[in-house]
Amino acid sequence: MDLSVRIGSLALKNPIIAASGCFGYGVEYADVVDLESLGGIAVKGLFLAEREGHPAPRIVETPAGMLNAIGLQGIGVRRFIHEKLPELRARKAIVIVNICGTTVDEYVELARILSDAEGVAALELNISCPNIKEGGITFGCSLRGTFDVVSAVRKVTGLPILPKLTPNVTDVASFARAAEEAGADAVSLVNTFLAMVIDVETRRPKISNVVGGLSGPAIRPIAVRMVYECRQAVKIPIVGMGGIANARDALEFMIAGAAAVQVGTANFVDPFIWPKLFGGIRDYMQRHQIARIADIVGTVDTRARDNEWISS
Amino acid sequence: MPIDAAAEVIANHPLSTDYNVLALAAPAIAAAAAPGQFVMVKAGAGHDPLLRRPFSVFEVLRDERGAPTGISLLNKRIGVSTDLIYKAQPGERIACLGPLGRPFTVVDSPTEAWMVAGGVGLAPFATLAEALRARGVRSTLFYGARRAQELFHLDFFRGLGVELVLTTEDGSLGERGRVVTPLERRLAAQSAAAPVMIYACGPEGMLAAAATTAARFDRPCQVSVERIMGCGLGGCYSCVVRMRNGHGGLHHVRSCIAGPVLPGNQIVWD
Numbered sequence: 109m110d111l112s113v114r115i116g117s118l119a120l121k122n123p124i125i126a127a128s129g130c131f132g133y134g135v136e137y138a139d140v141v142d143l144e145s146l147g148g149i150a151v152k153g154l155f156l157a158e159r160e161g162h163p164a165p166r167i168v169e170t171p172a173g174m175l176n177a178i179g180l181q182g183i184g185v186r187r188f189i190h191e192k193l194p195e196l197r198a199r200k201a202i203v204i205v206n207i208c209g210t211t212v213d214e215y216v217e218l219a220r221i222l223s224d225a226e227g228v229a230a231l232e233l234n235i236s237c238p239n240i241k242e243g244g245i246t247f248g249c250s251l252r253g254t255f256d257v258v259s260a261v262r263k264v265t266g267l268p269i270l271p272k273l274t275p276n277v278t279d280v281a282s283f284a285r286a287a288e289e290a291g292a293d294a295v296s297l298v299n300t301f302l303a304m305v306i307d308v309e310t311r312r313p314k315i316s317n318v319v320g321g322l323s324g325p326a327i328r329p330i331a332v333r334m335v336y337e338c339r340q341a342v343k344i345p346i347v348g349m350g351g352i353a354n355a356r357d358a359l360e361f362m363i364a365g366a367a368a369v370q371v372g373t374a375n376f377v378d379p380f381i382w383p384k385l386f387g388g389i390r391d392y393m394q395r396h397q398i399a400r401i402a403d404i405v406g407t408v409d410t411r412a413r414d415n416e417w418i419s420s
Numbered sequence: 421m422p423i424d425a426a427a428e429v430i431a432n433h434p435l436s437t438d439y440n441v442l443a444l445a446a447p448a449i450a451a452a453a454a455p456g457q458f459v460m461v462k463a464g465a466g467h468d469p470l471l472r473r474p475f476s477v478f479e480v481l482r483d484e485r486g487a488p489t490g491i492s493l494l495n496k497r498i499g500v501s502t503d504l505i506y507k508a509q510p511g512e513r514i515a516c517l518g519p520l521g522r523p524f525t526v527v528d529s530p531t532e533a534w535m536v537a538g539g540v541g542l543a544p545f546a547t548l549a550e551a552l553r554a555r556g557v558r559s560t561l562f563y564g565a566r567r568a569q570e571l572f573h574l575d576f577f578r579g580l581g582v583e584l585v586l587t588t589e590d591g592s593l594g595e596r597g598r599v600v601t602p603l604e605r606r607l608a609a610q611s612a613a614a615p616v617m618i619y620a621c622g623p624e625g626m627l628a629a630a631a632t633t634a635a636r637f638d639r640p641c642q643v644s645v646e647r648i649m650g651c652g653l654g655g656c657y658s659c660v661v662r663m664r665n666g667h668g669g670l671h672h673v674r675s676c677i678a679g680p681v682l683p684g685n686q687i688v689w690d
Contacts, residue, residue, distance in 0.1 A: 161657065174650065181672055
């Protein structure tokens with residue numbers, strides 16, 4: 109059984125990637141999961157500089173989901189390269205570095221620095237974090253901004269680049285197209301949905317940043333629809349995510365058009381989820397006699413159903 | 421390495437209409453747990469509630485030969501997950517990940533140990549009191565609650581030779597008022613030459629008061645903080661505590677891996 113997939117020039121041993129912001133810098137999980145067994149690890153979003161992020165409370169649970177506004181707390185790219193990357197490399201992890209800037213120049217600088225670092229497999233461009241005031245989502249909510257960031261980073265790196273798209277736009281597919289035209293190797297989607305939870309007793313928002321990003325099983329059907337729409341709009345591979353909690357959910361994204369998937373919130377609930385996901389995919393392949401998992405990508409059959417009862 | 425157990429509920433002892441002690445069969449977690457560590461517990465199956473909740477290991481349960489068989493949780497009903505844990509039935513299985521986090525540093529005699537607990541903040545002190553007893557450390561528990569009916573397991577602590585200083589907000593048992601008041605009095609009376617370690621767990625206001633009072637008397641204080649946690653393993657950055665970093669700067673520290681036990685004098689209290 110062949111679980112390997114390709115995302116442009118990036119070859120992964122399987123299609124399951126740990127999602128950025130949900131897996132620390134990877135090293136936090138070295139005790140609970142063999143990092144090498146993952147298709148890849150998208151590490152926590154990095155700026156050039158260290159950031160302290162928002163005050164607590166930073167998360168609140170919602171029906172089948174959670175809202176977060178961490179505010180991209182992080183150690184900055186240089187400390188990441190010195191303190192985390194060597195261990196990730198030693199553990200043979202496929203490292204996808206998620207980068208975030210407040211200006212195009214910062215994305216370019218981050219891409220330059222990381223292109224020279226040993227052990228970086230790809231760059232995921234965070235143009236979709238809903239929780240910071242400057243940068244990120246301001247690029248991801250404008251077609252021009254998306255094009256500018258991606259094309260500027262394209263000029264300075266040979267690494268595969270995956271802009272991570274926000275669902276907080278009218279037409280995600282047009283953003284996937286802008287990324288493709290700018291030279292992206294793939295797109296990853298979706299980031300979280302901007303959302304809000306209020307404590308009715310105190311009339312206060314439940315997280316300090318007032319609004320935050322919704323993730324978890326609650327958003328999955330919307331994310332699947334967006335992957336499906338993007339599949340029809342672009343030729344480059346799609347990395348799909350949004351509420352995947354088991355192998356069936358991962359397969360759903362792949363059938364909708366994702367070449368690979370990322371798993372985030374579910375890792376909080378069950379940090380031992382990874383082998384279960386691989387096992388579930390193998391079971392499915394066996395049951396359906398599928399030799400290569402890549403063959404199911406985008407195979408959703410949307411033809412009209414035969415013998416459909418039609419109201420008249 | 422933390423252990424993920426599908427732990428069977430052995431017993432559920434209601435203590436009041438809000439509190440219960442849930443005993444879980446989890447020998448590997450019980451064997452590895454140190455005082456102050458916690459477990460991440462998933463109440464109910466399915467996606468709602470979605471996330472696990474952190475609980476201090478309350479008791480390490482042992483068989484007649486003293487071998488660890490499981491742990492118990494001291495639970496207070498405040499939301500959906502804690503309500504499910506209040507109602508859990510023997511035979512049910514509850515996903516339980518642990519032990520996690522940095523434990524208390526247990527002092528040696530002649531240092532005295534003063535534990536300060538507010539409400540459900542009693543939870544980490546049962547195992548700490550046992551560890552202190554094993555080392556022959558003279559121990560006192562300052563324990564406050566809203567009313568007498570919410571002061572639990574007093575005989576357990578008495579049985580370990582722990583001196584009890586009780587307070588209730590309604591005055592129904594012990595001194596009327598907050599638990600930090602007798603702590604402050606005792607600190608004022610204690611000879612500066614006699615070493616004391618203060619351990620605190622409870623509501624944020626009580627922790628802040630205990631830590632700042634300890635600092636005022638130049639006594640070390642280990643606090644066990646409670647934060648909303650997403651994962652318990654350092655992955656989500658939800659459970660941060662604002663701390664001084666030693667260079668005059670402030671830093672958000674993940675309480676799941678740097679804590680839950682943290683030096684009280686380095687925390688910035690809101």
